[in-house]
Structure formats: structure tokens, C-alpha cells
Amino acid sequence: MNTRTAAKPRSKPKTKRRTAPKEVRRLQLIEATIACIAERGISGTTMAAVTGRAGLSMGIVSLHFDSKDNLLNATLTHLSQEVRRTWVNVVQDDTMKPAQKLWAVAMSSFDPRIFNPTTIAVWFAYFGEARYRAFYRRIVESFDDERSDVFEELCEHLVPEGTDTLALTNSIETFGDGLWLNAILYPEEFTREYCMIQMATYLAAMFPDHFGDNRAKTVI
Amino acid sequence: MNTRTAAKPRSKPKTKRRTAPKEVRRLQLIEATIACIAERGISGTTMAAVTGRAGLSMGIVSLHFDSKDNLLNATLTHLSQEVRRTWVNVVQDDTMKPAQKLWAVAMSSFDPRIFNPTTIAVWFAYFGEARYRAFYRRIVESFDDERSDVFEELCEHLVPEGTDTLALTNSIETFGDGLWLNAILYPEEFTREYCMIQMATYLAAMFPDHFGDNRAKTVI
DNA sequence: GCAATCACTGAATGACTGTTCACTCATTAC
DNA sequence: GTAATGAGTGAACAGTCATTCAGTGATTGC
Structure with missing residues (x-):
């Protein structure tokens, strides 16, 4: 969602690159988690809140961290x-x-x-x-x-x-x-x-x- | 569930007193809440856990504190x-x-x-x-x-x-x-x-x- | 150009939780 | 004794949440 677009000049630049390196997504999710915990506490930090803040969908956490616990751990x-x-x-x-x-x-x-x-x-x-x-x-x-x-x-x-x-x-x-x-x-x-x-x-x-x-x- | 009712239809003295003064019940619930929070954290402190530990039923919190928030406050x-x-x-x-x-x-x-x-x-x-x-x-x-x-x-x-x-x-x-x-x-x-x-x-x-x-x- | 692969989506699912309320029954007033 | 009172119950309800997975679409390999 946020940037880091593929630098292929010849292909259409209108669509944002949807895929990103693993480390970028992981960091993106960790930062959203930090913001979320600070604002709403751990019990208020739902997957919907984290992924919504990161501008991604709910399933993304399973993809990169397997579970909520793992995300919190990371x-x-x-x-x-x-x-x-x-x-x-x-x-x-x-x-x-x-x-x-x-x-x-x-x-x-x-x-x-x-x-x-x-x-x-x-x-x-x-x-x-x-x-x-x-x-x-x-x-x-x-x-x-x-x-x-x-x-x-x-x-x-x-x-x-x-x-x-x-x-x-x-x-x-x-x-x-x-x-x-x-x-x-x-x-x-x-x-x-x-x-x-x-x-x-x-x-x-x-x-x-x-x-x-x-x-x-x-x-x- | 784990009642103190003793269930004998018409026997008298073996049944524990089911009603207690308001302050006794309130303190009983507060102490159960303290134990529960220490053990399981606030988000793990469910009404079922608190009332179960106090040996009372779920509805009792509404009766004495109206809501979970009020109990936590107290x-x-x-x-x-x-x-x-x-x-x-x-x-x-x-x-x-x-x-x-x-x-x-x-x-x-x-x-x-x-x-x-x-x-x-x-x-x-x-x-x-x-x-x-x-x-x-x-x-x-x-x-x-x-x-x-x-x-x-x-x-x-x-x-x-x-x-x-x-x-x-x-x-x-x-x-x-x-x-x-x-x-x-x-x-x-x-x-x-x-x-x-x-x-x-x-x-x-x-x-x-x-x-x-x-x-x-x-x-x- | 086409198939295979990969990142990602989001509605559906099932588990769990706070609150409610019709009901039970011990106690009290008469 | 009998009726009234009100403390206490717990199944039912409505809402929330983490997880899943079939599907979408971008990217890559050939």
C-alpha cells in the first residue's frame, strides 16, 4: 500500500506495487502494532485494528507472523x-x-x-x-x-x-x-x-x- | 454450580446462608477480582472467572456493581x-x-x-x-x-x-x-x-x- | 504470450464474553 | 402458617475477536 513501487519505468506506473519484501511488511506491521498498543492497550489491539492501521487486510498477519502472539512477540x-x-x-x-x-x-x-x-x-x-x-x-x-x-x-x-x-x-x-x-x-x-x-x-x-x-x- | 445449597429439600441447618450483607458480597467479589487479575491479567479477568472464583453465579456482578467496569473501578x-x-x-x-x-x-x-x-x-x-x-x-x-x-x-x-x-x-x-x-x-x-x-x-x-x-x- | 508462482484479500467461521432477565428459594413481616 | 421481599442463579443473547481459506491479481519464468 505505501510506496516502494517497482521501479519498472516501462510498465504502467499507475497501480501501486501490491507486493513488498517480507522485511518491509513485517516492519510495517510491527510499527502499526506499536501505535495500536500505545493507543488502545494490548487487549484493545485487535488484528483488525493493526492491519487497518497498516493499510492491509486481516489475513496479512497470518502470512507474515502466523499468529497474533507471534506478532506481539516480534x-x-x-x-x-x-x-x-x-x-x-x-x-x-x-x-x-x-x-x-x-x-x-x-x-x-x-x-x-x-x-x-x-x-x-x-x-x-x-x-x-x-x-x-x-x-x-x-x-x-x-x-x-x-x-x-x-x-x-x-x-x-x-x-x-x-x-x-x-x-x-x-x-x-x-x-x-x-x-x-x-x-x-x-x-x-x-x-x-x-x-x-x-x-x-x-x-x-x-x-x-x-x-x-x-x-x-x-x-x- | 458449586453451590452451597446442600440440596436437601426440607433440611434446615446444613444449608449455608445464601444471602449475605451487601458489603460482604462486594468485598468477596473484589478479592476474587484481585486474585484473578494477578493470575490472568485484566483482559483475562472475565466475569465467569471472577464469579467462579468467588463461588457465586454470573449475574451477581450486575447485582452489586452493575457492570464489569464498575467492579474494576471498585x-x-x-x-x-x-x-x-x-x-x-x-x-x-x-x-x-x-x-x-x-x-x-x-x-x-x-x-x-x-x-x-x-x-x-x-x-x-x-x-x-x-x-x-x-x-x-x-x-x-x-x-x-x-x-x-x-x-x-x-x-x-x-x-x-x-x-x-x-x-x-x-x-x-x-x-x-x-x-x-x-x-x-x-x-x-x-x-x-x-x-x-x-x-x-x-x-x-x-x-x-x-x-x-x-x-x-x-x-x- | 502464457502458465506458474507469490503476495495479499476479506467474508465466513467458531470460540469466547458481558449483560440480561425470568426464575428459584431463603428470609422476613405479619 | 402465608405472603412479600429481594438475594442469587444461569441459560440465552448479542456482540467481538483471531483465524482460516478460497479467491484475486500482480509478478516472474520460460
């Missing part, structure tokens, strides 16, 4: 990968010192591509329903563990020997989770900027030697 | 009141100093009556779906505001003039929210005790003069 995986890309980009910069990296990874949670009302709403939609939680955990766990490991390793460079860096890592992630939660519940107050300031204050309190006082401002 | 209100009772109990003790009160209110979030897998799961179930979020917010907002006001007023006793006590209050609530979230996702790691220790560490960092170092342990 959507969550897609979201996870987007989050991963966001923080991985940041740690790959080898010119940064551990303190800068830790700061950057923590702040990457507020990158507009992943920190926006639509995306956050979808995360909590999956998270909220018990029947999807196992499903959610299975998909998210490896992504979460990977990030926690990076966090913990960075922490070890910044705190005295003997500090419980796992607890520290958990607390940073916990604070970030709480900010996401409030961002969706009170979007006027917990804007992106406000959340970043809150995180900055938190990091300053936890790593006074590195981000304490007015140091924070220079790193932002 | 359930969330019930949960909010339980949370409110928990922290209000704590601040009413006038022998406590502000620092102790703030500590006690923050820790009241981990009272087993409100901090348990079932109850937390239900909170996030309501919270997770966009179509219920407005509904959730309407019910919860006044409860939340009331608690935040108390928190903020207590903060003002503990920090230097000019401190942004609203931001500080928000950050404490945010950290608590994050702990609840992790408690349901990683129940083995984020136990009640672990969450309380995390909160203690957080408060110690934010109020070093009052809960810093080993002070915290004495207040627990």
Missing part, C-alpha cells in the same frame, strides 16, 4: 533491540573514560527514540499483564543482563574496593525504571529534561567523587 | 485505600520526629499487606493498559497527591532552606516505584528485605545528616 523483540542499540552506541566510544561512559549509558535511557510516550506505553503494556509477563521476561532478560553487566563493570572503576557494585547497578536501573514509570503517568511533570535532571542528581549522590556538585553540569 | 479504589491506610497509620504517631516519620512512610511501601506479588501485579495491570490509564489516574491521583504532600512537608524539616523539596519528594517516590517494578519482574532478587535495604541506602545518600552511615541501621 514487536517486543524489536523494541528491545532499539533500546540495546541506543546504549551500545554509547559504550563503543573508546575515547570515553568509565565515568563518562556510565553517565552516558544511564542518560541513554532518555534518548527520544526510546523515551517517548508511545514507546514507554508499549513497554508497560507488555509488562502490566500477568499473562504476558513471562513472555516479556523471556525476551527482555538477556538484554537486561547484558546492560547490567556493562553497568556493573563500569561501577567497579568508580567506587572503592569492596563496594557492592551489583546493588549499586540495580539501584541505578531501579531509579531509571521509576522515572520511565512516572514519565508515562505524569508526562507534564516528568518530561525528558526533568527525568535527566533527576538522574543527574541521583548519580551525583551515588558517585560524589565523579559527578558531585557542579561537576555534573559540565558532563551534561 | 477494586482499584479498594487497593488505593489499603495503601493509604498503611502510611497514614504511620504518620499519626505524634511521638515521632520528622526524620523518623519520613523513614517510616517510605518504608511503609514495603508492608507485606501492600507489598506482595499479588497486589503489585494488580497495580501494574491497571497501570499497563492505556485504556485503563486515565481511569487509574483519576482514582489514584488524589491518593498520590496526599502522600506527596506529606512527604514534602517532612522533607522541609530535614534539608537546608532553598532545597527543591518537590524534586526530592518525587525522587523518593520514583525510587520506590522502581523497586515495586523490579519486585514483580525479579521476585527472587528484589525481595521485601532487599527492597528495604535499597531504600535505606537511597535515603542515606539523600539525607546524609539524618540517615547517613550506620545511623540507618538503628532506625530500621
